[in-house]
Amino acid sequence: MNHPFRNIARSSVALCVAGLAGAAMAAPAADAGREASVPRTDRHDWIVPGGDTDHTPRMIPERAEAPSGRVTVLRGGLVFDTQSLRVAPGSVVMQGERVIAVLSPDSTAWPADARVIDVAGKFVMPGLIDMHVHLTYPDNATPYDVQAEDADGVLRGERNLRWFIEAGFTSVRDLNGVGDAPYRLADWAAEDAIAAPRVFTAGHIITGTGGHATERPVRPSHGPDYAWERNGADAWRAAVRETFKKGASVIKVASHFAPDEIQAAVDEAHRLGLKVTCDCETIYTQMAVEAGIDMIEHPLPRTDRTIAEMAQHHTASVPTLQVYQNVLDRAGGFWGSTSRRFTMTSDANFELFRKMKKAGIVMGVGTDTIGDANRMIPNIYIAELKWFVKGGYSIPQALQAATLTNAKLLAMDDLIGTIQPGKLADVIVVDGRPDQDIDALRKVSMVFKDGRMMVKDGAVVIPPHVPVPLPKPSPAEAP
Ligand SMILES: [Zn+2]
Known part of the structure; x- marks a missing residue:
């Protein structure tokens, strides 16, 4: 198909691309054979090195915050690397909403006050x-x-x-x-x-x-x-x-x-x-x-x-x-x-x-x-x-x-889809070996999303409501 407006659209987008961020926003190499008028501008094209975006493909900028708060460790599980397809013993360390480390099984390089959850023999993989x-x-x-x-x-x-x-x-x-x-x-x-x-x-x-x-x-x-x-x-x-x-x-x-x-x-x-x-x-x-x-x-x-x-x-x-x-x-x-x-x-x-x-x-x-x-x-x-x-x-x-x-x-693989330092802590624990028997996926016992424990022992964790304190009267209104 050859639509006359294709080339017009291509040149207007090219101008906009050049004006905003230069080479960082060039179309991905995967699009080389594409005939369509408008190169895909997915999230990845808009993230400057060291920058961050929201957890949506809508390219909403968000300040990258260093992980803070109590560290949680899933200790001693079989960790599935969805990139290499290797399964290896290890410990997944999470802080805030992120994974901060994947450690070898003999390492205990986490803070003394970390919450350590023993997942020995269990399968640990991305959500x-x-x-x-x-x-x-x-x-x-x-x-x-x-x-x-x-x-x-x-x-x-x-x-x-x-x-x-x-x-x-x-x-x-x-x-x-x-x-x-x-x-x-x-x-x-x-x-x-x-x-x-x-x-x-x-x-x-x-x-x-x-x-x-x-x-x-x-x-x-x-x-x-x-x-x-x-x-x-x-x-x-x-x-x-x-x-x-x-x-x-x-x-x-x-x-x-x-x-x-x-x-x-x-x-x-x-x-x-x-x-x-x-x-x-x-x-x-x-x-x-x-x-x-x-x-x-x-x-x-x-x-x-x-x-x-x-x-x-x-x-x-x-x-x-x-x-x-x-x-x-x-x-x-x-x-x-x-x-x-x-x-x-x-x-x-x-x-x-x-x-x-x-x-x-x-x-x-x-x-x-x-x-x-x-x-x-x-x-x-x-x-x-x-x-x-x-x-x-x-x-x-x-x-x-x-x-x-x-x-x-989803154009979200910079944040989800693997267990890697810097990525969102979307991690599940399975009581079995789904890499050998897919039916083992029925035995998901623990789920973390954004580093928050959402499921424990197979049931949703609903944290108790913490009431917001009443407002303090301002000095002018105080009796
Ligand atoms: Zn449908």
Whole structure:
């Protein structure tokens, strides 16, 4: 595809880049083959050496604070390095919200007043990340009249987030939900005001009139007001800005759309530093890849040509195989959608996965918790990892996809996805060897997020409320 406005957009961004920070903001080398008009400006391009940003991909500067407060040590566990895939005995030292050291097992180089937790024989790894959840979608049993209510959505989301943190997830990416509920949950989770993983949310889906997530009749998996039906490139550009304003840290689009609409959305999001992902199929996937989209959700049909172009453009995939297997097992097929005119089989979905792996496409791990799938956490996530292993990943590679690769797809791998000094202390302790047996992930006993103990002995830790003291009268008002 060759859109005349591409070159104009490229030169205006180049000017802005040169004016602000020079070479530090050059497009990543991975984008060398990209044809799209606007180079991706993800978080990494904006972090000056020695600087820091907030814990979101929204590039909000934050003062880097030296870790302070009491040190916590996870002593003597088997520490999984998600970069090298090595498992080695060691102790993880955390202070404030950060990991400050990973020590050899014979070292005790921590302060005398450190809180030392013995995790001998247990598996210590970065918190899991789920790249595709719907925290606020109705359960199958949710009464129809409250399905679209923000209030019900927020409460369901809070409940679901507790299940995620209990299961060892320290970050989730919410790809659409009930009204503004996902944005509110993301804010409260960021403030540690609820027991929850970090939430990266897309907020509203952007689609064309009658597009995916707006099909009639409205079903429990999708409801009114979840998606914005917009038509025309200007409207798609505006929708990206609106979701950005509401607090989106990723943009989610869905079929159907026209080439100029998807191009406008991708370009606008990239100018804002946000990634874009697509819930789409066939010709829409092809258009999205040509527009320079960052990733494609689901195992929906696409041609070999599209797969080859995904590899060429470094378009990632979040295949979500298990949730479609659930649909196939329950209903025998994908029926009744007016925006999804294709058929699918389990074999075809898995074959697509294998083709993408063979083509070298980077794949992240996500579940797509529609219907009652939130209730299936962590089983549905473990099943998804097993698809990865069936498709050629080793178990440690699947765990790497679940942590480091997912962090990269969030543009957050400078802060999460590995256990390393300087990174956020998102650390879980597992009573087993998930690097040998994925099912051991059911035995997460301890979870730290941002250095805070969120789960102990498999249950959420809710710290007691510390009442704020009454204000002291000012001298003038004192009797
Ligand atoms: Zn979904």
